[in-house]
Amino acid sequence: MQKHTDIATYTEITPTAPIYVGQHGGRAKCLQRLVRLDMPVPRTIALPFDKVQAIAAGYPPNTAAMIAEFGEDALISVRPSSEDPDWGGPRAILNIGMNDARHAALCETEGPATANALYLRFIQAYAVHVARLDPDMFDAPILTPCADDPDLSKALATALRAYEDETDEQFPQDPARQLGEVLRSMARAWAGTTARLLRQAKGAPEDAGLGLVVQQMAMGIGSGESGSGVIQFVNGTTGEPQITGRYKSQSQGRDALGAKSEAIFLNKDPRGTSLAEILPEQFEALVRFGKLGRERLRDEMQIEFTIENGELVILDAVRVSRTSAAAVAIAVSLAEDGIISREEAVLRIDPRALTEMLHPQVDPEAERDIIASGIGASPGGATGxxxxxxxxxQASLAQGDDCILVRRETAPxxxxxxxxxxxxMTEKGGMTSHAAVIARGLGVPCIVGAHGISINHRDKILKLPDGRFFTEGDIITIDGTTGEALAGAAKMLDASLDGAFTTLLEWADEFRDIGVRANADTPTDALTARRFEAQGIGLCRTEHMFFEDDRLTVMREMIFAKQPEDRRASLDQLLPMQRADFIELFKIMQGQPVCIRLFDPPLHEFLPSTREGMRELAESLDLPLSDVTRRIANLKEFNPMLGLRGVRLGITLPEIYDMQAQAIFExxxxxxxxxxxxxxxIMIPLVSAQREAELVKTRIDAVASAVRFATGVEFTFRLGVMVETPRAALRAGDIAQNAAFLSFGTNDLTQMTYGLSRDDAGRFMSDYVQQGVFSEDPFHVLDTDGVGELLMIGADRARDAREGIMLSLCGEHGGNPESISFCRKAGFDYVSCSPYRVPVARLASAQLAIADPKPE
Incomplete structure (x- = not known):
């Protein structure tokens, strides 16, 4: 004997019924709100999550009682109702209750063509989505009348026969059985592994529930004016007010969107007939319902409707699908109209969505010939x-041609x-590899760790996993948002830095309680930071200033100098260049703090690695090639990241830091x-010991005194330390005695804590995350357990040793909402990130402050 659930399994949706998003899903709750607004919604009942789960486990509801709710002759539909509509769900099934008897009755009242179309549509959906039969046997073309089958009677007979042949039984005639099988199929589809993985990819929890709504059908097919359509009142791309959608006569559900050539416009349009012309009263009612829905449901809604013999019926309403730009425009518009508060407008926007607005994007509707996939390390799209x-x-730029740099990996x-x-695009690398970090700083779309590609730099060939070849000069498109490289030139959408974007961030600044600075190495970076209203520069990496042609030669001369006085002679040539750079930075950021990190990388990064480059260097320095190759070999390190770099260079070759300090002060x-x-x-990099900071501080203080004496001008400065080694975090109390601030460089700190190379980890990181070794890539999302504990230890010990010391985070994690949350709770003064991530950090900081305000 089949067991039924032993308590009421459904609730009729009425204005006062106990319908809850967390129990019945978003669609059920929205339908209740439409009912409360007196919209003409058909009779609907809702099944809660736990009952759908019971159905999947083999405990069906009393479907005969459910059918009785609608009457014996009614046709019904079943639609999914997940907690968040974006999580998706099984396909809706329409016309449940169609059988031979109901078909015969409809032939009498509506005619054979209408009855055949309704029955055939249900058989097709039931066979494919409930009985799981071969879709090719019940393909959509059988629903289309043709010359030798104008009323679809032959198609109907064919479908019924195909079902019986495949299942060895007649098509189900009992409406209660039909409904039971539909409910069971949808419940089990939601519980399946594929569906679970798909919705988890959209942010749904593993145990997300599904509700189901059973609704009386509005036919959309009949002798009078009947049909179905969808209408919305804003443009889903821009967020601007605009009535869009389609209506198709003699159709059901969302047919109008899938057959635009046969559908008509809604608003009056010179391109063709419109619903506003043929059914003006119904169109005006839809416009009225749209306005009412915006005001009372507090969002822009897309309304699904049916016309049944001239009568308007509202079947459903969902949030308008929207781009990031449209989402911002809609949220700001709703707040400005007083429908939602500014706080809610700020909370409605995913901070990461702002990155899509800062750059041109590949049109998501465009066709894609994907030639490579990797990690989308810097968002935006570009063709070249x-x-x-x-x-x-550089040669391509000089010729005025857009180009895309393709490398195994990039170097300084x-x-x-x-x-x-x-x-x-690089073959190797992860989210914090050199290419990724620099590209984000430049605002250039970037893909790293492109799977399966092979680059032959000598022959200038890019080989793809599918065997295709691309050569230098071929056109491709990079989608840094999705991590996909496309063949040819793809259709693009422009960046969207409009008034709504600015307004939203101004509101965000009213609420946030942690500072946001930018990592900016050049005047161009600083201008971008200023444009996005960063509160200063939190990290200026001075080494990037030495790679220009005129400076690189002098830098190499300094590296090859054998005596301190020779090094100083070369540095004297670099001094005015550095000074000019800093003057421009200070002028751009006038009134805002600028934190300059002293020279950090190992010297070999400034030397050529190819034989041809070494020969050119020997000629420019007037040295034998053997001397150049020998010097480069001597400077080569087994593990440069842990070698002679940062403060170690400042102590062993103090002339470099002396020159930089002089340039900064002047x-x-x-x-x-x-x-x-x-x-x-002024920030000292890679400090691990108190004495390192003491030695550098002594020399910098001396340089400051000399500049004060030479210029006759008093000035002040702050000296701090970049904490990027575990020992520096553990000994932060000692180091703080010689530092006015500590800035945690979490890129290197993560590498050293994990013993991982950020440039190589991308090769296996996805496997680690999938298998639960790491919950997230620690180079992308701050590891709050391990690296975070070091940050907390360092922060606490620094505060104990020096009251009022400024604390910040300046690694790439600084633009990550989860990392900002950690820093805010830890009491950091500010975070610093790439200029193009500043808007993300500003919005994320505001959302955290709104959701969890600090005590007064």
């Missing part, structure tokens, strides 16, 4: 011709090529003549 070297990229010497490119003096006094912040 392939180049395989920085030199080729590729920076000029990255500047010249509209996008970058620039501060000059820039202060044109506005507010500049108070530069």
């Amino acid at each position: 011709k392939i180049v395989f070297s920085a030199t080729a990229a 010497e590729d920076i000029r090529g990255m500047h010249a490119s509209v996008a970058v 620039a501060a003096v000059e820039a202060s003549k044109h506005g507010d006094p500049v108070v530069p912040e």
Whole structure:
């Protein structure tokens, strides 16, 4: 004997019924709201999550009682109702209750053509989505009348016979059985592994529930004017007010959207007939319902409707599908109209969605010939011709051609090529690899860790996993948002930095309680940071200033100098260049703090790695090639990341930091003549011991005194330390005695804590995350357990040793909402991130402050 659930399994949706999003799903709750607004919604009952789960487990509801709710002759539909509509769900099934007897009755009242179409549509949906039969046997073309089957009677007979042949039984005639099988099929589909993985990819929890709504059919097919359509009142791409949608006569559900050639416009349109012309009263009612829905449901809704013999019926309403730009425009418009508060407008936007607005994007509707996939390390889209070297990229820029730099991996010497490119793709790397970090700073779309591609730099060939070849000069498109490279030039959408974007961020700034600075290495970066209203520069990596052609030669001369006085002679040539850079930075950021990190990378990064490059260097320095190759070999390190770099260079070759400090102080003096006094912040990189900070501080203080004496101008500065080694975090109390601030560089700190190379981890990181070794890529989302504990230890010990010390995070994690949440709870003063991530950080910080305000 079949068991039924022993308590009431459904609730009729009425204005006062106990319908809850967390129990019945978003669609059920929305239908109740439509009923409360007196919209003409057909009779509907809702099954809650637990009952649908019971159905999947083999405990069906009393479907005969459910059918009785609608009457013996009624046709009904079943639609999914998940908690969040974006999580999806099984396909809706229409016309449940159609059988031979109901078909015969409809033939009498509506005619054979209408009856055949309704019955055939149900058989097709039931066979494919409930009985799981071969879709090709019940393909959509059988629903289309033709010359030898104008009323679909032959198609109907064919479908019934096919069902019986495949199942060895007659098509189900009992409406209660039909409904029971539909409910069981939809419940089990939701519980399946594929469906669970798909909705988890959209952010749904593993145990997300599904409700089902059973609704009386509005036919949409009949002798009088009948049909179905969908209408919305804003443009889903821009968010601007605009009536869009379609209506198709003699149709059901969302048929109008799938057959636009046969559908008509809604509003009056010179291109053809409109619903406003043939059914003006019904159209005006839809417009009225749309306005009412916006005001009372507090969002822009897309309304699904049916016309049944001239009568308007509202079947459903869902949030308008929208781009990020439209989402911002809609939220701001609703707040400005007083429908929602500013706080709610700020909370409605996913911070990461802003990245899509800052750059041109590949049109999501465009066709895609995907040639490679990897990690989308810097968002946005760009089209250009392939180049395989920085030199080729610069040549392409000089010719006025857009180019995409394709490399196995990038190095500091590729920076000029990255500047010249509209996008970058690398075979290796992860979210914090060199290519990823620099591309985000430049606002250039970037893909790293492209799976399966093979690059032959000598022959200038890109080989794809499918065997195709691309050569230098071929056109491709990079989608840094999705991590896909496409063949040819794809259709693009423009960036969307309009008034709504600015307004939303102004509101965000009213609520946030943690500072947001930008990592900016050049005047261009600083201008971008200023444009996005960063509260200063939290990290200026000075080494990037030395890769310009005129400076690189002098830098190499300094590296090859054998005596301190020779090094100083080369550095004297670099001094005015550095000073000019800093003057421009200070002027751009006038009134805002600028934190300058002293020279960090190992010296070999400034030297050529190819035989041809070494020969050119020997000629420029007038040295034997053997001397150049020997010097480069001597500077080569087994593990450069842990070698002679950062403060270690500053102590062993102090002339470098002396020159930089002098340039900073002289620039501060000059820039202060044109506005507010500049108070530069100087940051020492890679410190692990108190004595390192003491030695550098002594020399910098001496340089400051010398500049004060030489210029006759008093100025102040702050000296701090970049905490990027575990020992620095553990000994932060000692180090803080010589530092006015500590800035945690979580890129290197994560590498050293894990013992992982951020450039190589991308090869296996996805496997680690999938198998639960790491919950997330620690180079993408801050590891709050391990690295986070080091940050907390460092912060606590620094505060204990020095009251009022400023604390910040300046790694790429600074633009990540989860990392900002950690920093805010830890009491950090600010976070710093790439200029193009500043808007994301501003919005995320505001949302955290609204959701969890700090005590007064």
